[in-house]
Amino acid sequence: MSTAIELRGVEKTFGITSVIRNVNLTVAQGERHALIGPNGAGKSTLFNLISGYMKPSVGSILLRDQVISGLPPFQINRRGLSRSFQVTNVFAKMSVWENLRCAVLWATGHRYAFWKNIDNLPEVRDRTAQILQDINLVSRRDVPAGLLTYAEQRALEIGITIAGGADVILLDEPTAGMSHAETERAVALIRRLTEGRTLLIVEHDMSVVFGLADRISVLVYGQIIASGTPEEIRGNPKVKEAYLGEEVA
Numbered sequence: 275m276s277t278a279i280e281l282r283g284v285e286k287t288f289g290i291t292s293v294i295r296n297v298n299l300t301v302a303q304g305e306r307h308a309l310i311g312p313n314g315a316g317k318s319t320l321f322n323l324i325s326g327y328m329k330p331s332v333g334s335i336l337l338r339d340q341v342i343s344g345l346p347p348f349q350i351n352r353r354g355l356s357r358s359f360q361v362t363n364v365f366a367k368m369s370v371w372e373n374l375r376c377a378v379l380w381a382t383g384h385r386y387a388f389w390k391n392i393d394n395l396p397e398v399r400d401r402t403a404q405i406l407q408d409i410n411l412v413s414r415r416d417v418p419a420g421l422l423t424y425a426e427q428r429a430l431e432i433g434i435t436i437a438g439g440a441d442v443i444l445l446d447e448p449t450a451g452m453s454h455a456e457t458e459r460a461v462a463l464i465r466r467l468t469e470g471r472t473l474l475i476v477e478h479d480m481s482v483v484f485g486l487a488d489r490i491s492v493l494v495y496g497q498i499i500a501s502g503t504p505e506e507i508r509g510n511p512k513v514k515e516a517y518l519g520e521e522v523a
């Protein structure tokens with residue numbers, strides 16, 4: 275099976291503090307892979323490294339066998355990797371439609387064409403309409419994003435993340451702060467929208483992780499202590515001791 279993301283001996287230090295320590299990680303193409311671990315383990319830092327917001331101190335990161343470590347985020351995005359953020363990252367005063375259209379415009383290379391009437395670009399309009407439908411927000415089309423419910427904002431953010439057609443998606447805690455019912459809807463949405471793509475997800479909710487992931491990696495104090503199928507992770511004594519405890523026993 276071909277590899278979507280590969281980390282080889284990646285380390286990240288801030289001053290004298292070592293936050294990511296010799297991480298080797300492989301995510302196969304088409305796989306849904308969850309990254310779990312206690313607060314402060316380094317999950318967001320790893321996301322920042324993969325998506326180019328930080329550079330590794332040591333080691334290399336590959337996207338489909340091409341080295342991407344050292345490239346800026348927009349170039350990594352152009353190569354087909356898109357990420358969402360832990361904190362909702364939408365333009366609050368713009369409508370749902372405008373937020374999505376902005377992401378589609380950027381992805382289709384129209385970003386400098388501000389003098390054109392963007393409503394006359396059929397491929398942009400059609401793609402925006404498709405994503406609006408995919409994220410179930412057709413009825414909220416003209417509502418300013420800041421007035422959406424929190425769960426709707428997170429769905430919009432997932433729409434923005436997939437707008438460019440990237441086939442490798444990184445989602446950082448997409449269900450954080452949601453009710454049980456909202457979480458179930460979000461998981462169904464993520465499952466549908468990532469069909470046939472590669473997903474790397476950071477998530478604290480173990481029902482989401484074990485329901486969604488084909489494989490799971492456990493990060494503790496900046497090190498991957500285990501990587502495997504949900505069953506392998508559930509039964510791994512090191513993982514139980516370091517993180518899961520009796521939570522999923």
Ligand SMILES: Nc1ncnc2c1ncn2[C@@H]1O[C@H](COP(=O)(O)OP(=O)(O)OP(=O)(O)O)[C@@H](O)[C@H]1O
Nearest residue numbers: 288291293311312313314315316317318319320360
């Ligand atoms: N820019 C930075 N400078 C110094 N230390 C940092 C920086 N960014 C992160 N850290 C430290 O690195 C460690 C890992 O942080 P990180 O946010 O990656 O963890 P996390 O696993 O995502 O945590 P959480 O689950 O709480 O989001 C923490 O101890 C944090 O304080």
